Amino acid sequence: MPKSRGRRKPGGGKKPVRRSPHPLRLSDRVLREARTQRLEDRNVLAVEAWASGCLGEAWLAAGMMEREPEQMLCLEVVGRASTTPSPHGLAAVAALERVGPPDSRSLLGETVEILAGSQPLPAWHAAAPHRPVRAWRAVDVWDSERVLFVEYDGPVPHTLMAQISEVGGTMVDNLALLTPAAAEAWAAMREDGEVPMPPIEQGSGDVLADLALALRLTDMTWPRQDDEDVVALRALAWARCRDHLPDWPEHQPLDxxxxxxxxxxxxxxxxxxxxxxxxxxxxxxxxxxxxxxxxxxxxxxxxxxxxxxxxxxxxxxxxxxxxxxxxxxxxxxxxxxxxxxxxxxxxxxxxxxxxxxxxxxxxxxxxxxxxxxxWGPAKQISAALAARGVDLTDRDAVDAAVRTLNAERLAQQLTGRPRPSGS
CATH class of the missing domain: 1.10.150 (DNA polymerase; domain 1)
Known part of the structure; x- marks a missing residue:
């Protein structure tokens, strides 16, 4: 006879939580958020920032060999929104269209047209793209950090700010959406003892090209940049500067x-x-x-x-x-x-x-x-050669010694014998 588990006393204990056997996919969460946040009622800049955050989450969660996580998210959202048409599904697809990757824009636009046949488009869908009107670059005295400001007019005037570090390689450290005239306000807040970084007004195309190159280099870094603000606004920043992406700069060796x-x-x-x-x-x-x-x-x-x-x-x-x-x-x-x-x-x-x-x-x-x-591999080999008395400035001697060292290491791996000291 099975043992009784007893009765739950009135008001005592907690109701068991029913858990889903599988966590929600990101595309499902995107559509759920579009509904709960009433995306169709928000202003266009808030919508772009929201869509950028969704795309950033897909980008951050992707493995190193996954090349198109943002496109995959767009494809899944389109599939789910098309299967069960709804105002919030249409709003989610239209929001992704504004800041999504170029390869997905056509699919997103076509889906918006189809879904709009049976329900109204959000009011912000017809809003013109934000247009850059002024830009500034502030660089520290060592040229190791710079802050970019690009001011936009349009439906919701604002400033896109990017903080870029050069220590250890180019990296976008921070992104933010600020009020207009943010560059002047930022300069006024700098204290006398801080490193001089006066904002210098420059062409918006040049500043956006600087941002595009920095974003490309940041995207190449592994593990990925996981700063919350960068992840949230990365897609929006790319949408603003991608058309200004310059060719790879050629390395100019020192004369x-x-x-x-x-x-x-x-x-x-x-x-x-x-x-x-x-x-x-x-x-x-x-x-x-x-x-x-x-x-x-x-x-x-x-x-x-x-x-x-x-x-x-x-x-x-x-x-x-x-x-x-x-x-x-x-x-x-x-x-x-x-x-x-x-x-x-x-x-x-x-x-x-x-x-x-x-x-x-x-x-x-x-x-x-x-x-x-x-030690890195090159240093390990150099140290082993130096321990053998090899002149590291003699290219032929180094090549011969490396061949010998490789042969010895291969033989040791095959025989299982330990390497001699200094090898």
Whole structure:
């Protein structure tokens, strides 16, 4: 006889929650939100922001190999809205049409026409696109961060703001929809001690091209940028700037004559021990190589964040340095950033924070440099070759040694024998 579970006392306990065996798909949630938020009654800018958030959620949740998550969401919403026509379904499709990816616009537009045959279109559907009328770019003294403002007129005048960082690569850090005249208000709120970033008015096409290139580079980063505001407004920002997307900029290597001039000028600016000149010049050459390949705004564009990333991340993973180079590196880097920023015309008060960053992260550089688990593959191979006495400046010797090293490692994998120390 089964045991009694007893009766629930009046007012006691909680009613069991009935759970759906499967979570709602994003497309179902989109249609549910369109109904509960009465999308058809909102203003057109709020509608565009809402649709952008839906598309952003699909983009963020997609795996690395999923190339068209936004198009897939549009396709699913169209399918569900067409299966059970409703005013909120029509509003959802029409909202996605305003900011959706170009490849989906035709399908979304055709679906709107079909659904509109049996129900009224939202009033905002006929609203003209917002038109850029003014734009500003505010850049810090190190060219490591900039804020873009694009002011729009139209049905709901507003300003689209984008904050872009260059530390560790180009990344859109923040997006926002602000009131008109936001650029002037932002400049007035800056305090005297903050890094100078005066907004300079520029052509809206140039500023939107800057935003488009930054968005493209941000989209290429994995894991994806997950800032809530960026995810929510990414599709809207793309819809505003996609037509201004420039061609890929060609990498312009530093002219050898200019490289030589910079190295000579740096050597002449130093007043300390001449006997270390060769080591110091090779370090300066390393700093210049890093700047040319990793400082996206130019080889002399050092900032506190760039100095920190160089010392704590890039050097421990990538560089192979002997004891003399390691000992001198923090002091020489301090001299180099002073020289580089002076070359760029940065005033002394804003050189000091970069020097302070070098001092603050020098100990972390020393601690991390010997952590072999953090080494990248290239550094592991270089260290193994150096331990064998291979001259890393001799290309033929390096190629021969790498072939030998690969053969040895393959043999060790096949036989299961451990690698000898230093290999």
């Amino acid at each position: 050898e004559a200019e490289r030589g001039r910079l190295l000579d000028a740096f050597a002449a600016s130093r007043t300390d021990a001449a006997q270390e000149a060769d080591t110091v010049r090779s370090l300066a050459d390393l700093f210049l190589d890093y700047g040319e390949n990793y400082l996206s705004r130019g080889p002399l564009c050092w900032s506190p964040g760039q100095a920190a990333g160089f010392l704590e991340d890039w050097l421990p993973r990538k560089a192979v340095l002997d004891q003399e180079h390691r000992m001198l590196l923090p002091a020489v880097l301090t001299q180099w950033v002073t020289f580089a920023l002076t070359e760029r015309g940065v005033e002394e008060p804003w050189i000091s924070p970069v020097i302070a960053a070098v001092d603050a992260h020098a100990s972390a550089f020393r601690a991390a440099f010997d952590d072999e688990e953090a």
